[in-house]
Amino acid sequence: MARASSSHKSKDLGWALFFLSPWLLGFVLFTAGPMIASLVFSFSDLNLIKGQFHFIGLDNYIRLFAADPKFLGALTVTFAYALIAIPLTLVVGFLLACLLNTKVPGADFWRTIFYMPSVVSGVVVALIWRGLFNEKFGLINWLLGLAGIVGPDWFNDGRGALSALIIISLWSVGGGMIIYLAGLQGIQTQLYEAAELDGCGPIQKFTRITIPMMTPVIFFNLIMGIISCFQYFTEPWTLTRGGPAEATQFYNIYIYKTAFSYQDMGYGSALAWILFFIVLGLSALVIRSSGSWVHYETEEKA
Amino acid sequence: MIRSASKNAAARRESVLAMILILIGSLTVFVPIAYLVSDSLSSRETLRQQPKPLLPSESYVVTIDGAQCFVYDIEVNGQSRKLAVVEKKGSTWVYANPDDPAERYELGACSVEQRARKITLHWENFGLALQKAPFLRYVANTLVIMVLVTIGTVLSTVMVAFGFARFKFKGSKTLFLILLATMMLPSQVVLIPTFVFFKWIGWYDTFLPLIVPAFFANAWDVFLIRQFFMGIPKELDEAAKIDGCDPLRTLWSVILPQALPVVLTVTLFTMIYVWNDFFNPLIYLQNPKLFTVAVGLQNFSALYFNNAHLQAAGALMMMLPPVLIFFLAQRYFIQGTVVSGVKG
Structure with missing residues (x-):
């Protein structure tokens, strides 16, 4: 009896491994293996053009912090962008979701419209906005002109280029909005009814119920926002190639230039590992702090 | 009563706002x-107006006595007329009615801004863009990659999702946590060795590095499908087992027919991902004959930097397929985004 059940179990395990095999293989081949390899590369001077591969110890990491202003520049650009773009898209996406959740006519239609830019390729997004931001003939400088402001030559001006990219990022808030909207629709109406009986006004309902109930979703979008800032590539690459004077040289653009334009794979790997630790650190920080501000419904029941 | 009426009014005000x-x-x-859309139908000259008109309009000429004459908006005896300039005598110009060239007026000179405009749509921009860059070839390349990536993604993620949804063994929870953790992994950290590896086995400048990894399941889609599978009652599996089905058959003939919506969601997301992906084709493809739409369009926009109208035509053509698919199947996209976001 015991034997039969154990052979049954091992048969089940066999099936489980069979079904999981694509991912297990993929994990070894395309995740764990390359991660170890890139760690090893980061201690080397691997360069595919020069055809060299020597271990050079910590030299890449020393160069990063001691002798590479471009690395610090890329970090500064990425953080400056992240510090403005992440909160901005978070707030705008959230408010848009709240608006669509007010039982306005055609809410489904508007939801579709606001989500639509999220399915447009970054290259197309960049080309659309390049026209609108044109110094002489673009809509944006014309509108600014109506208000008596002389608009800059956006993509040939350091601060202008970064600001323009932040504005462009707002065009794709629809993806986050959809998630917030689903979260809002999941909040039980009894909560609001109980609050109304207790005499809460709309602002109190928003700050005491809506926001606390939405913190898990905000938390998810915050972490995804941090990760995507460090992956940001297509729009700045199409619009500025990282210029002018490296004012939009995002971290990922610097990795691309190092590893693929100059084929400096060793140094590129060191850059990638630093990025990995930054993202890990920031995520850990958010997860850690989340205990004090993220509210999970199940905790209440326990 | 009064209170609820004022409450209704407040709600209506809120909804109007x-x-x-x-x-x-x-x-x-x-x-x-x-x-x-407007840029893609404009001439280069139209794009050099401030403010750029949303309806592309241009100045135009008429032929009078065999000469090409520009038409101006000009006031004659308190009436606004469209008249062609047939002769310029210093600061006095001779204007003629295009419909009746004998009707002439001698008036002051006009500036270029006073030229009459009419709406002119340059549909030929699309043909020109297609001529200047082999967009049809880019589309064909992208479709080849898209079909294979979609097949690979659906096959592998359905299998793996079934494995995670239906089999519990020692360590299966840990494996699932690892899968979730890979969602957070910035791809750059695996990018360089993967590239070196593909180059080393001779796959650089082929479609293979873009296609083959899709057959090894990605965490996002596995998670999405697993969530769906978890909602399918296990009794169905057990009934199939009693009928003598092995797990593969159960997946194929019991679970999958129930899970078509989520499979469709994954298919649509994958198709749009491949169509829009820029970074991977950029690093793996060097031969312009192999370019995908995204890389081809970006390359085209750099080559024809001063032809904003052709760039717009190309961009519009590239934007239409995903947007159309999105509008036709929007509820699958929205459900997919919601599941990965809210339950994640």
């Missing part, structure tokens, strides 16, 4: 797209 804000917000979606 929300509607106004939504309409204003939607302009930020519509206006850029309207300008893309």
